[in-house]
Amino acid sequence: MTSADTALAAQPPLTSTSFAAHFDLAKGQQPENLTLLPGGAAAVTFAFPRQVAVIERTGTVRVLAMLPAPSSDARTPVLGSPFLGGIVQGHDHTLYFLYATGTGTDDLTDVWRLRLGGSPEHIAALPADTLPNGLALDGSTGQLYAADSVLGRIWRIPATGGTPEVWATVSALAPAGFLGVNGVKVHDGAVWVSNLDHGTLMRIPVLRDGTPGAARTAATGLTGVDDFASTGRGDQLLAALNADSEVALVSGNGGHTVVLNHTDGLQNPTSIAVRGDTVYVADAAYVTQQDPNLLTTRLHCPSSR
Incomplete structure (x- = not known):
């Protein structure tokens, strides 16, 4: 047992759990992804109502934008319904997010942008047979990385807009x-990704010329892993395990420990964000259909490598 493992056994790494907001299931307010805003607010995507919303520090939910509905003949791959996925924030507080509508007479499967006080605008078109899901922004290069959950690839798109390129496509990314x-996520010179079907986390280095290096499996056994976040302590991560309503702390050596579960209020967690020692967990309740929410807790665990 490492010193970090001993410390984890002696003291729970996450404590003081509380709810920042409870969402209205009847209105389809099921948060798919999460990004933190200045002043303690958070922005989320509500996947199926096609809404981007802000959660104020008071818990008030304010809808910023609704994406246009596709034509009635549109069919999103695997899910069937239009799907609003990952969301990130740029240095100027512009929000970027992913929208999938599938085949049909409309061309709405795109990377979208929402500037302060503006309206949603699409900045890059993705193929209709994709399912863009997670999204990350490399602030140092201005490149967006989008996870395609159906075709098993990672797209790279300039945050200024333009033509997407397939940045990585290896068998370990496939469903x-x-x-x-x-x-x-972009972390420590690499693009990190999860694979829900395989229960894995992978690290793909970004080489000096911007191309991907050799992919390495960083962790396994994470059943139903959705999104994740760095704790800021080396390669230590917190991962949302959707189906089992759990959050796992993943150490730098690939081991993991479940640190939150349904008894803490988790309802099919989809995404995690960390600011300082505060952890935010978005719960979509896709399976439980009980209490979609935004949960917060405090982080006080040692780094592990």
């Missing part, structure tokens, strides 16, 4: 019956 590569 195995449902959804493959899901969450995506």
Whole structure:
């Protein structure tokens, strides 16, 4: 047992759990993804009502934008319905997010942008047979990375807009019956991704010329892993395990420990964000159909490598 493991056994790494907001299930307010805003607010995507919303520090939910509905003949891959996925924030507080509508007479499967006080605008078109899910922004290069859960690839798109390119496509990103590569983050010179079907986290280095290096499996056994976030302590991560309503702390050596579960209020967590020692968990209740919410807790665990 490492010193970090001993410390985890002696003291729970997440404590003081509370609810920042409870959402209205009847209105379809099921948060798919999460990004933190200045002043303690958060922005979320509500997947199926096609809404981007802000959660104020008071818990008030304010809808910023609704994406246009596709034509009645549109069919989103795997899910069938229009799907609003990952969301990130740029240095100027512009929000970027992913919208999938599938085949049909409309061309809405795109990367979208929402500037302060503006309206949603699409900045890059993705193929209709994709399911763009997780999204990350590399602030140092201005590149967006989008996880395609159906085709098993990672797209790279300039945040200024333009033509998407397939940045990485390896077998470990592919689905195995449902959804493959899901969450995506840029951390420590690499693009990190989860694969929901395989229960894995992978690290793909970004080489000096911007191309991907050799992918490495960083963790396994994370059943139903959705999105994840760095704790800021080396390669230590917190991962949302959707189906089992759990959050796992993943150490730098690939091991993991479940640190939150349904008894803490989790309802099929989809995404995690960390600011300082505060952890935010978005719960979509896709399966439980009980209490979609935004949960917060405090982080006080040692780094592990």
